[in-house]
Amino acid sequence: MTQNAIPSPNGLPSKPSPLAPLTQLIERRGTPAAVPHRIAHIVSVSGSQAVAVLERPIGDVNSERDPRIQIGALVKITTPSTSVVGLISAVSSPTPTMDAGSPEIGLIELNLAGELVVDPETNRLAFRRGVACLPSLGDPVLFADRHDLTRVYAQPSVASIKVGSLYQDPAVPARLLIDDLLAKHFIVVGTTGCGKSSALTCILQRVLAEHHYAHIVVLDVHNEYPSAFGDEAELIDPSNLNLPIWLLNFQELTEALTSSDAYRDAEAEILSDAVVIAKRRFLDASSVRSTSLARRSSESSSVTVDTPTPYRLSDVVAYIDEQLGKLERTQSTVPYRRLKARIETLVSDQRYSFMFGSLTVQDTMTETLGRLFRVPSDGRPITVINLSTVPAEILDVVISVISRIAFDLAVWSKGGLPMLLVCEEAHRYAPAGASDKFAPTRQALSRIAKEGRKYGLSLALVTQRPSELDPTVLSQCSTAIAMRLSTEKDQAVMRANTHDGALDLLDFLPLLSDREAIAFGQGVSMPMRIRFDDLGSSAKPRNQSAGFSAHWKSPNMDREQLEAIVSRWRLSGRERS
Template sequence: MNNSPTLLGNISAVSSSSAVVELADSVESGIVILEGRNYRIGQVGSFVKILLGYNNLYGVIAGSSESSQLDDQDGIHLDRRWIKIELIGEIVAGEFERGISEYPSIGNEVHIVVDSDLKKIFGKDIDGHFNVGTLSSSDGISVSLDLDKLVTRHSAIFGSTGSGKSTSTASILRSMVTAAEKINMPSARILLIDIHGEYQSALGDIANVFSVLPEAENKLYVPYWCISPTHLMEFLCGTLSDSQKAIFLDKTVSEKINSITANNFDGVNPDRVTSSTPLPYSIKKIWHELCFLDNVNWMDKDQTVPAYATNGLGDCESLIAPKFQPPAPGNTPPFKGGAGLMKRQLDLMKSRLADTQYSFMLEPGEWSPNKNGVIEKDLDALVEGWLGHEKPITILDLSGMPSSRLSLLLGTILDVLFEVSIWGRELQAGMRKRPLLLVLEEAHRYLSKSETGLAKEMVQRIAKEGRKFGVGAMLVSQRPSEIDETILSQCGTIISLRINNTTDRGIVKSAMSEGLSGIVDTLPILRTGEAIIVGEAAKLPTRCRFNLLPDDKYPNSKDPCVADSWKKPKEVENYKELINSWRSQTNNQG
């Protein structure tokens, strides 16, 4: 009889990827002390090893059960206890490898994995891995992730509200590019889409922050002439007929061709320009010309002389439409011209162009074309501002963005970056030479199954094709069940914090290729800042506690202290400042 203190029991059944272990009679439930540390027997998520002579197989406990039966000879009840383990890897010649080359046999001994064993698996520093935290079951064992696979094979971070999702995301990103609080990845490219403006406080020292808010030090501009014309028309004009769309697109192409000469763009063939070619043009000029076509009356039957009213030329920059003399009865001038069929759409377009909340897109600073399409700065300066600065992380703060237009704005940003990655993949500044990780916060808001916007379209492309061009995605969400399955299926690594909702847990379970249902069932009881990590970037399916952030580097997402604030004596409050902040759209500190 084996009296080893690490013995758990023996294999009693084996299936394709799992085995059942009957616990030995000598194993007491509770705690055993080994190598000076306490180990809990049969804890879901803890590791075990199976002795196979020269090889040791390793597994993770996925569940346990117990039954009793009556012994006919002695007339007493015998308790039988089992644990189910998922087989995950083996050590061959001292090196741990995922997967197994041979199955265990009935009767093989199963032992507790102690720290000395864990160090063989987790303790070796591997080039290209970065430390994210420690094993939940052993604070002395570091957990690392494969940076290459995390970025190129995509990943997802899930967790219910209050599970520490934002803090964990900040911790992972900080661990990715720093060591001992010093940047050790100076050429990293991480672009974080911050929907609620909460990451500047956590990552501001290693990131450049661009914001759509008016008072921002670095204003985020997304020039409208980079936006897909079809989506831009939808945003500016609402519903258009096919003939109206054709007029809009024809004018757009014409203005883009003119801008080649106006801006001295070398190497651009006018014959190959389409409505989607990223060339500047004046959208106000197009509005003015559409107003002309829709309302014009003529002084001659050949329609060569417009019948302008007094001071009726209008002004495209000031959004003043041209005005015309009314048509005369009979066969006398002015003659009827425009049919006025686009009045509603052009009024909406003018309203959009005049709305200051969209100025970051429709009045994009030095990227705003004049009426001839001439710009002060080109797209190279825009992309260099986002990706070419000296810090490893870029934060795009979209917290002031109207929710109804979030998909259009984000989709355009992703479109610009992905097109650059495709056409510049062999260049030194391209993404294959210096890969890009896109971190998409609140992913369920624009990647839901019912969403049809540009952002979802672009993320689907990146999920399917990004690896070839050096672009990876990391989704961050509290509702994985709402995210499009096509996108979710492309995430090679899943990092799941506490999840209470049954539907969301089911989505996470189906996304975990290891089939570790017992571990997934522990998601509701994970501690804050603790996660189950499975997939290609992890050495093993692991329950991990993430590295703590410095005290002054936490995201601005902490819950309000209701009890403390409500107990304070009532003070005089200035509600005028409250309304002024809303009107001016500034986050005043009070």
């Protein structure tokens, strides 16, 4: 009998086994050849789907030789030239019987995803997406062993990070392809308490462990990450944040300073003229000792309302006063007075001191950008911006400014400064719908989502309600980490944005336990069900849950502590709902 031949029922040699090339390759590498045990054979192929009939009784399970057949498990189908890899998407018995002793026919439905082929450069088996040689009727179906899982999910030739382990085999690491993950945006979704923050922290920690010169900015709206990254993080909050008013473009400035009633357009027109005049006055004053009169005149005339040039709010108020003095009695002064009052209120409010409270105006744009985006990193490649105490009425403006200047910096650096912008609770400030309230923020994030990858700027979105996130932003995320989702509406949105044969895996979303996820898209070799690594107590994001059972067993606050809280409350001027 020839080597690698399959014996026929009558004892005569049959045709060479389709596993022969793979078996010979293993033997050349010095490992005893072991042909995997077949569990089924193909009876139907349609496009990227196939159906196979089980060749063993249903329920006959040997954990070592025949692992349990379940949805999401990886199998391979041997063909004359390759091994086709697929995922089990459904298990059924078309003719169930009531007799416990009678065998039942079992069917498994498969989603085909790729192939195991011999890499001509390394002469080793490697995984390749897409199927060039489709399986046919009668082709054997085998369980993927640990070596196959490693070849598919942990490819050594591609830059990747380990974030957990496979659900199918906990001994096999779950790895994310870092370049595809970051270059094409990714999203982490899941209901409250399922471990989204821990999953994001795990991903970022693994990235930082191997990339000490990264540039990552985390918009932390719940103050969860101050201790998650240790000494590698630059911690910023409203007390040390410097985001001067002149960094705002006109749309953001209008959102912050004008009303939302019938006087909005009139106030916006006045504000536009006032800002241009204030910028010209500052430019003229700062250039007296350093430039000629002709050059000052040229710079001043080229200034627009969106030019990132410093100016004084006192000059804006002075212009408004000047115009008020020129108005006729018949003209309305309401827009002028309201705009002036709004500016004066913001300047005197301690909550807005990071934007309006500077007593002196200087051109600190380089210093501001350097600190926000870690240029140079100085051993702290990640910036965590605590936005939990930023007033809600201006939160979207702050996020809009940071997002927009990140994109502008990426454009002007011509892609020479790859950056990652992480947006927690993204549905809050980039909501679905046509509301004008969050228009600047939604536009800034949408622009990054659509064009950021061309300039090395990536988005990482975290949300518990993907159905409430702007569809344009969501559709641009090429990788999704989907954790437990309970509502049908959110599940439907994720299905609508699913590809790579992961649609059937999303049926598991309501059943996932904490720290489990379905990962699919460009950032993974194949859709996979994973469990994230445990970070340990010192590296976890802060848990803000109340812990009622522990807190209510003993006194947890006295009158003195309450008075201290009220004092801080009044000092900040913020009424928390």
